[in-house]
Amino acid sequence: MCGIVGYVGKQDAIPLLIDGLKRLEYRGYDSAGVAVLDSAGLSLRKAVGRLSALEDILHLTPLGGRPGIGHTRWATHGPPTEANAHPHTDDSGRLAVVHNGIIENYKELREELEKKGHRFSSQTDTEVIPHLIAQELKDGAPDTLTALRNALSRARGAYAVGVLSADEPNTVFAARHGSPLIVGIGSGEYYIASDVPAILSRIREVIYLNDGEIAALRTDGVNVYTLAGQRVQPEIHAVTLQAEAAERAGFETYMLKEIHEQPRVLRNLIEKHSDLSDEFELSANYFRKLNRIMIVACGTAYHAGMYGRLLLEHFTGLAVETDLASEFRYRDPKIDPGTLLIPVSQSGETADTLAGIRMARNWGCKVLSICNVPGSSVVRESDAVLFTEAGPEIGVASTKAYTAQQMAFALLALHIARARGTLNESEIAQCLTDLRKVPDAIHLVISRKETIRAIAGKHHDGPSSLYLGRKFNYPTALEGALKNKEISYQHAEGYAAGEMKHGPIALINEYLPVVCICTQTRDEVYDKMISNMKEVEARHGRIIAVATEGDTLVKEIAGDIIYVPAIRDEFSPIVNVVALQLLAYYAAQARGTDIDKPRNLAKSVTVE
Ligand code: F6R
Secondary structure, three states, rough: OOOEEEEEEOOHHHHHHHHHHHHHHHHOOOOEEEEEEOOOOOEEEEOOOOOOHHHHHHHHOOOOOOOOEEEEEEEOOOOOOOOOOOOOEOOOOOOOEEEEEEEHHHHHHHHHHHOOOOOOOOOOOOOOHHHHOOOOOOOOOOOOHHHHHHHOOOEEEEEEEEEEEOOOOOEEEEEEEEOOOOOOOOOEEEEEEEEHHHHHHHHOOEOOOOEEEEEEEOHHHHHHOOOOOOOOOOOEEEEOOHHHHHHOOOOOOHHHHHHHHHHHHHHHHHHOOOOOOOOOOHHHHHHHHOEEEEEEOOOOOOHHHHHHHHHHHHHOEEEEEEEEEEHHOOOOOOOOOOOOEEEEOOOOOOHHHHHHHHHHHHOEEEEEEOOOOOOOOOHHHHOOOEEOOOOOOOOOOOOHHHHHHHHHHHHHHHHHHHOOOOOOOOHHHHHHHHHHHHHHHHHHHHHOOOOOOHHHHHHHHOOOOEEEEOOHHHHHHHHHHHHHHHOOEEEEEEEEEHHHHHOOOHHHOOOOOEEEEEEEOOOHHHHHHHHHHHHHHHOOEEEEEEOOOHHHHHHOOOOOEEEEEOOHHHHHHHHHHHHHHHHHHHHHHHOOOOOOOOOOOOOOOOOO
């Protein structure tokens, strides 16, 4: 949600800023801007729309200089206009600020500053920051760093900011509180960025700024301070990601690349954890005494959490609940220290999920997060972390992070089942054998993408579609529908198949595609799913079934069928969802949408 990049070093900042912004565009893409120091002092360029619009402007009116800051915006306060695009400046035009987050008390700050003669030119909350810094300097702050510290002490809400001052050549200031920001260390040059992949090829080490810290990046090094002005010794981490991890590797989109990466990601994850030893940092004794698990997450990660709940209940016998983080934070849940909170998050920066963690910690609960991004806020605020290790996910619609979250839940459920003795060793070994079949099964589904593309081609043009599943595959139905609406913009609704006759059945006619996930082979819900499909058939709905290879019964009912390999019921959702990711993908392609950057969306939702 808004991307920030900044550069201090000997090179011209503009190409480096643009390259970083391109890699951050998934965080927001309704306007963009850059500011550099040059012979004129501070110079800016801004453009409404995608980054390419800013590139066009830079082509027509070139800019060069160093250091520099850049921003790609996902609008919160004020529509996407040039005036609202970042960087924002003070009246003198000597200070420029880029910001990610929301300054909640911006109205009162703005009124106060206006009374003191400051003139505002945008509707954003961000603009108060350069004016506040300028006012602090006017009121006697000895330097920009002190003025920035004082200014930020007055801001309520969340921020990651980058600041450039014409009075401080060779310096970029950065600060974070509740929104992500990292400092990258290259050879003789320094960067700030909203995430590591944005500057991956240019840095060797990284500092994950903590909340309430300010960094001053100069050509000769980085100093980090608290908001109160105390120097802190930052922890410096080596960058272990390979630069290629953040490239498209010849695929037409990041999403398609990430769909294809799933077999490898899951294979690695299983191999890393398959001994189920005590690596989740919480002891077997802790898991034995546990009386309840609460899972909180948003969007796709919430669907993974719903699946996780089903697996945990099934394998461990524990009471498990899953809630949307945005709802959880306003409930009065009966939670005590005997409850384990499991937040699930790809980015590790989702504001609502973080709020859930903070609530649970206040109640004395332990927090075991399932997360993809090392150094993220979720990771840092958890007692223990099960990393999904999916690598950078750049397509806005989550794919490999989702199946990795599902796999993480499967491994965790088996781990807890062993600790609590709810599965014996041979049952666990059988589960692991079955889990190991998942990556190859996904590979096979992906190899059938042309069949899936042809099916998507037949059904993408209607206004709506329905996705039905039961038990372990109810979350799969929700996730399939979410993927479809997110990237193809076709309205799609996921439903528990048993609920269909309580309402949505009224929608069914010969135009409505109904995607039915019917792969269960061993349990009672297979027959129930068949009955539900019959009900759709009787009303002439267009059935697209996801079914197990060789299932002729489903074939008789469905108009179109996507076969997937036979997989143990409990783990089938990890395979089935890949068919639905591809179905959504090709529907979106047929509808001509921007698949990696769907309209109005942003990856990493750092505001409430
Ligand atoms: C959907 C999608 C979103 C995210 C949600 C949570 O494809 O990506 O629904 O799943 O915004 O984000 P994280 O997992 O980063 O907390």
